[in-house]
Each structure stands twice: as C-alpha cells, then as structure tokens.
Amino acid sequence: MADGITSASSQVAAISGYTENPGTTNPSDRRYNGLAFYTFATPEHTASADTPTISMFYHNVGIGAYATDIKNVTEGRVQITGFSNGDQLSLRHPSSINLKWGMYVSSIDSSLNFYSNGSLRANIDRVTGVYTALSDRNRKKNIRSLSDVLEAVKQLPVYSYNYLDSKDEDRRMIGLMAQDVQSYFPELVYQRYDREKNNPVLTMDYSGFGVIAIKAIQEQQKIIDDLKNRVELLTKRLDVIEKK
Incomplete structure (x- = not known):
C-alpha cells in the first residue's frame, strides 16, 4: 500500500515503490525497485492497481503515464537517458519502442544531433547554431x-x-x-x-x-x-x- 494524501475533493496523491518488470527481483534490472508518484480520482484506487503519473528508475524518469491534455496520448512517456559518450533526451511513443525521437549531444564536437528511431536526421552546430539536415550521398538511394x-x-x-x-x-x-x-x-x-x-x-x-x-x-x-x-x-x- 502506498503512503498517500487525500484531498477534500476525494482526490488522492500517493508515493510508492514500483517496478515495471514484476517478473524479476534482480536489483540490476533498471525497471526494478523504482519510485512512483500517483494521482487518483477516488481513494478506492491503490498504487498496485494503477499506472503511475511519474516513475523513477536508476537514472531514468518517466513522466505522464496518463493523458494530461485533450486528445493527449494515453500512457504517453518522456524518457531521459544518458550515455558515457554523450547525453541524450529521447521522446518515445508508448505503443512501440521504435516510435522514438532522440536529441544527442556529441562528445566529439559538442554539436546537437537529432535521431529518429536510431537514424541520424539533422544536426545543430555548437559554434554557429546552424541547423543542417542529413545529405550524405552514402545515406541515399533511388537517386x-x-x-x-x-x-x-x-x-x-x-x-x-x-x-x-x-x-x-x-x-x-x-x-x-x-x-x-x-x-x-x-x-x-x-x-x-x-x-x-x-x-x-x-x-x-x-x-x-x-x-x-x-x-x-x-x-x-x-x-x-x-x-x-x-x-x-x-x-x-x-x-x-x-x-x-
């Protein structure tokens, strides 16, 4: 059961331990042993039965498990990750791990690269701020x-x-x-x-x-x-x- 606060309008805010991978007890699994923040419309809901609004796992933070705006994507997700050779912010659609945009700061020249589903699409230069699109002949076909x-x-x-x-x-x-x-x-x-x-x-x-x-x-x-x-x-x- 989560520790929670009930408001006068019968809405509940709760904080609880959380795992996205219940099938494992391995602490090294980044989806295990996380911290989740919940909001409920009625006190009858419990943390174990609902998807968190914000979840945090081992250097990963997920925001917006439920729709927060009209026609927003249900179970939308913002995933922030870091790598040893640079920093990356990735925005992922919950229906597929392949529907993802990423912004990556290069450790080589500190430029900002834009990726779609793992493929480079564009770049912003660190010095001039110039935006350039992918145009390498080696990345093209049907020319x-x-x-x-x-x-x-x-x-x-x-x-x-x-x-x-x-x-x-x-x-x-x-x-x-x-x-x-x-x-x-x-x-x-x-x-x-x-x-x-x-x-x-x-x-x-x-x-x-x-x-x-x-x-x-x-x-x-x-x-x-x-x-x-x-x-x-x-x-x-x-x-x-x-x-x-």
Missing part, C-alpha cells in the same frame, strides 16, 4: 536527376499574408501557398494532422526551394549561354557580310 523546374517556378505566385490566429497589425509574412506548390513540387509538401483543430493541414519544406532555385538558375544560365553563342555567331556572319 535520379531532377527534370526542368524553371517553367514551374515561373508559375508559382508569391504572396504576403497574416496567419488566421495573428492580429492584423502583426508582422506580415512573405511566402507561398502549399496548395499551389503541391501541383508542381509535391515532394516539398507534407500533409499533417492538427490535433488542436482536429483536421488535416499542409506544411511545406521551404529549405527545399534553395535546391529548386539552384536548378532554375542552372537552366536559366543555359538559356543565357545559348543566346550568347547565337549572338556571337550572328556577329561573325555580319562582319563577313560587311567586309564584302
């Missing part, structure tokens, strides 16, 4: 040259706007509409779900337009070079005619 983009870029309207949840006097933004971009560059548009609004929403990879711009400049430069060669050829022909 193909991009087709011409200049005509598509010319079709994209650029706007200034405010967001719906901002004030009219707030700073105006400059950008594109995801629906417009989706017709020409679907690789740059993502459909996500807004749990607060309870509807789908489109997001966009604006950094990808740097690559699109480079490709468009290359195509435009080819047009300029071709026109330059034609002008030089016509100039030579004109010189020949004038000398006759």
